[in-house]
Amino acid sequence: MKVIVADKISERGVQLLKQQAGWKIVSTTKETLHAEIADADALIVRSATKVTADLLDKAPRLRVVGRAGVGVDNIDLDECTKRGVLVMSTPGGNAVSVAEHTFALLLALARQVPRLDKAMHEGKWEKSSAAGTEVRGKTLGLIGLGRIGSEVALRADAFDMRVLGYDPYISEAAAREVQVELVPLEKLLAESDFVSLHTALSPATHNLINAAALARMKKGARLINTARGELVDEAALTEALKSGQLAGAALDVFVEEPPKKDAPLMGLASVIATPHVAGSTVEAQEEVGTQVAVQVKDYLAEGLIRNAVNLPALSADQYRRVRPYLALAERLGALVSQAVAARPARIRIRYAGEVADVGTHLLRSAVLAGMLNAVLDEKVNVVSAPAVAAARGLSVEEETRRRERGFPNTLEIAALPEKSGAAKDFSAEGTVLYDGSPRLLQIDEIPLEAQLDGTILYLRNRDEPGVIGQVGSTLGNLGVNIATFALGRREAHRGSEAVSLVRLDGEVSDSILNAIRGIPAITVARLLRLG
Numbered sequence: 001m002k003v004i005v006a007d008k009i010s011e012r013g014v015q016l017l018k019q020q021a022g023w024k025i026v027s028t029t030k031e032t033l034h035a036e037i038a039d040a041d042a043l044i045v046r047s048a049t050k051v052t053a054d055l056l057d058k059a060p061r062l063r064v065v066g067r068a069g070v071g072v073d074n075i076d077l078d079e080c081t082k083r084g085v086l087v088m089s090t091p092g093g094n095a096v097s098v099a100e101h102t103f104a105l106l107l108a109l110a111r112q113v114p115r116l117d118k119a120m121h122e123g124k125w126e127k128s129s130a131a132g133t134e135v136r137g138k139t140l141g142l143i144g145l146g147r148i149g150s151e152v153a154l155r156a157d158a159f160d161m162r163v164l165g166y167d168p169y170i171s172e173a174a175a176r177e178v179q180v181e182l183v184p185l186e187k188l189l190a191e192s193d194f195v196s197l198h199t200a201l202s203p204a205t206h207n208l209i210n211a212a213a214l215a216r217m218k219k220g221a222r223l224i225n226t227a228r229g230e231l232v233d234e235a236a237l238t239e240a241l242k243s244g245q246l247a248g249a250a251l252d253v254f255v256e257e258p259p260k261k262d263a264p265l266m267g268l269a270s271v272i273a274t275p276h277v278a279g280s281t282v283e284a285q286e287e288v289g290t291q292v293a294v295q296v297k298d299y300l301a302e303g304l305i306r307n308a309v310n311l312p313a314l315s316a317d318q319y320r321r322v323r324p325y326l327a328l329a330e331r332l333g334a335l336v337s338q339a340v341a342a343r344p345a346r347i348r349i350r351y352a353g354e355v356a357d358v359g360t361h362l363l364r365s366a367v368l369a370g371m372l373n374a375v376l377d378e379k380v381n382v383v384s385a386p387a388v389a390a391a392r393g394l395s396v397e398e399e400t401r402r403r404e405r406g407f408p409n410t411l412e413i414a415a416l417p418e419k420s421g422a423a424k425d426f427s428a429e430g431t432v433l434y435d436g437s438p439r440l441l442q443i444d445e446i447p448l449e450a451q452l453d454g455t456i457l458y459l460r461n462r463d464e465p466g467v468i469g470q471v472g473s474t475l476g477n478l479g480v481n482i483a484t485f486a487l488g489r490r491e492a493h494r495g496s497e498a499v500s501l502v503r504l505d506g507e508v509s510d511s512i513l514n515a516i517r518g519i520p521a522i523t524v525a526r527l528l529r530l531g
Contacts, residue, residue, distance in 0.1 A: 002041050003041065004033070007044070009292065010289030013289040016294065041063050046069055048074075051075040063084075064296055067088065086299065087310045088299070090288040090291040093284060095147040102196055110222075111133075141165075143167075143196070144197065150178045153165070157179045163180045164183050169337075169343065169372060170182070171393020192221060196223075201230050214236055219244070220246070229255040232255075234264075250273075253276055309379065326362060329363045330366045332438075334528070339526060346397060349363070349396065349399070349414075350401055376388065412430075413429075428442070438452045448487070451503060454530065457475075459516070460523045464521045481506070482503070508527060
């Protein structure tokens with residue numbers, strides 16, 4: 001085997017690879033990479049090397065790309081997938097480092113450490129104004145309970161803090177293991193003395209901490225963000241700090257990095273700021289370097305796949321047959337996860353016709369990937385989704401069936417409550433059309449044909465005259481254009497339940513929902529973002 005290490009990783013990782021008999025390990029520079037990769041079996045990178053289609057053209061033997069880190073923005077996943085190149089990242093390698101930095105910020109906020117340090121260096125002895133607060137007995141609210149959030153929870157327990165958690169895709173049992181009480185977001189915001197963010201950035205979490213969320217927080221609470229800058233509306237946070245609604249904020253991440261010198265947040269004494277270094281420790285870099293080396297070695301030597309972020313190699317015929325249904329499965333999963341009213345405990349997948357023959361294990365994983373990707377820090381796909389779902393207590397039931405009428409090849413996904421035998425919370429069924437595009441056929445057994453892409457306004461309402469017109473007028477007044485409007489109803493009479501999927505043009509803010517929910521007949525209104 002020939003393994004190229006294109007970016008610097010830990011020496012321990014390099015030595016581990018060199019111990020393999022008959023393997024050639026080559027460290028390259030930007031100038032030598034293209035020449036060396038022609039006969040390489042594996043490529044290890046960090047963030048500097050770009051794995052592009054052009055580079056892959058020069059690597060016909062390449063089987064795996066290992067990324068020493070979490071993000072894979074520098075790797076063309078689609079091109080790797082098409083060429084049968086497995087891509088693996090190293091999630092969790094910096095979880096402890098980020099958790100420790102989170103706690104460093106939390107304690108610095110509680111005891112005003114940066115302000116007092118600055119005063120001391122200026123020759124000031126500000127003992128009389130240095131009253132801080134203990135964290136013992138205080139409530140810490142964690143938004144996101146993945147690897148990092150769980151590590152923070154363990155440390156909070158050692159400080160004798162009460163820990164609340166909000167994470168739509170983690171089970172009660174998994175939360176109990178780290179001494180966390182799962183609660184709705186509103187309760188977490190209202191009761192927490194410290195709120196710390198550890199969730200992924202997605203359309204659902206963009207500006208999650210906005211003016212409304214900040215107003216719901218306990219007066220005098222403190223906010224910590226070591227996750228993604230875009231989770232916080234920085235203008236709203238500035239106002240909350242100026243007004244005293246929040247006593248302080250500690251930020252390692254920002255919408256714009258680095259932030260401008262005159263950014264309003266940077267001028268506030270109540271803000272502690274660090275330059276996106278939560279995961280930057282010697283130990284974390286050593287861990288991810290060793291971890292990626294182990295993963296690449298195990299895959300090349302034994303075929304063992306861990307932390308893959310794309311499809312494994314498929315034959316051309318297999319990929320051709322399964323690809324349209326993978327898109328259908330992932331988008332139906334995304335629809336269900338965003339439309340369902342509460343976190344599902346179980347998922348039921350029903351396959352009919354050809355769908356049952358093309359590889360249900362891949363389709364199951366695609367469904368889970370679609371459901372999980374909106375809420376996870378580390379993106380998943382058909383390879384990694386099952387393990388991530390299992391770790392979060394999300395179980396899957398599968399059935400094959402014969403469809404007696406209509407489209408013969410269908411996929412149905414239902415979100416189920418924890419108690420077996422109880423009525424389903426929500427279901428959606430779809431198919432693949434002759435042109436390969438995924439298509440919705442029904443929601444909760446209400447016939448409704450619609451495209452599964454773009455930004456969609458999902459509505460439930462009482463079937464009364466004028467509702468469609470009111471929706472159209474309301475959107476028009478808000479400057480939102482309707483692309484398509486799909487409508488279905490349970491029974492053909494006035495007053496029955498109706499459901500609509502309204503595809504909208506352009507970027508659409510969740511703020512439009514307040515106006516839509518003001519229409520008397522509307523019972524449910526949510527924005528869904530698909531593909």
